[in-house]
Amino acid sequence: MRFATYTADGATFYGAVADEGMIALSPDFPAWPSLREVIAADGLDALAEAAADLSVTHPEGSFRYAIPVPSPEKIICVGVNFPARNEEYRDGQDLPPYPSLFVRFPRSFTGHGRPLIRPKASRQLDYEGEIAVVIGKGGRHIAEAEALDHIAALTLANEGTLRDWVRHAKFNVTQGKNFDASGAMGPWIVPFEDPAQIADVRLTTRVNGETRQDDRTSRMIFPVAHQIAYISTFTTLVPGDIIVTGTPTGAGARLDPPQYLQPGDVVEVEAEGIGVLRNTVADET
Structure with missing residues (x-):
């Protein structure tokens, strides 16, 4: 259900x-x-x-x-978590030893069926389709072998990003990840009952019907259990916290030429066993 x-x-x-x-x-x-x-x-x-x-x-x-879980204490996002995504950076570096993390505010997400907002400050709104896990049982220093027991449910996220704003400063991406309603989450939560629900799931993102991202969770550099264990090392996870687990290669900024979202576009994020998160795009008024 x-x-x-x-x-x-x-x-x-x-x-x-x-x-x-x-x-x-x-x-x-x-x-x-x-x-x-x-x-x-x-x-x-x-x-x-x-x-x-x-x-x-x-x-x-x-x-x-609306966003399925309102006002979570924390929304923690994992960056560069698929091998091909790491290769997109073309910096010659090996796979990272630790996950890249950043936080988003609840106001930066909107619900299924509502428009992503391209802000007045930028025309470089991009998509990032991801699976998100909702923490059910909180904890600190959670063992990786027990981490999946702490998941209550799964949902989908379009971790919309303003590409020029993530490069405004040298060491952070906070600005470009937190414009109001620049991302989406939902449509619903699916109770988590079996590790197979996250182990090898196909995740795709389509823009106006064209598949742009397509990968499987089994290829994550840092699997979900590792993410939970690592994050709980430095912060106490509480029920309702959300971890957005990483996006595959194929975001608009990495296409040649780049293809950013335009008003009227339709973006669909789909994952097996969870559903489809669908949003249009509109300009900020």
Whole structure:
């Protein structure tokens, strides 16, 4: 079963995704204001059980998707995590011994079906399709062998980037990774129950129907379990934290010539077993 956060009639709900629309569950679980609290309470099974006896409350067309887990304490992103992506840099360096990490703010992501915003400050908005893991059981100094036990769910991310702004300073990319609504996350979360859900999954990104990125999670330089173990060495992971696990080669900046996103473009990030995250592109007003 899949769970999403969405808005309808000026209110925000979370619920179960059905073929015909959404089954609102948040009114029945007032102790859990959002999916973040559901995850912290290990409540996804309770939601699934409740949804089995309910009908669609918000049919398709009557709601808009939001970011699945609102206001996570941390969104940590992993950079350069596929071999071909490392080769894109053409710096002659071997595979890195440690993962490259940076943080994003929740406001830099929008929901499925909503436009990515190309800001007034730049015309170099780029796409990066990725799988994201949602932490369910927190911890510090998590052993790699136990790391997957700390995942509650999976979702998708388009880790939109302003390429000129990531190069404004010598040692960081924060500016170019955090423009409001420059990226997307969703459409929903899929409960994590089996390591096979992340071990060898095809991940693709399409722009206007053209496949631009296409790789498998089995080729990650730093697998998800390693990411969780490494990150938990320096910070305490808490329920609802999100780790965006890395993008394959093929981003627009690396094409010849570069192809940045334009208003009206449609970007789709797809992963086996999770779904499709789809967004258009619009200029900031």
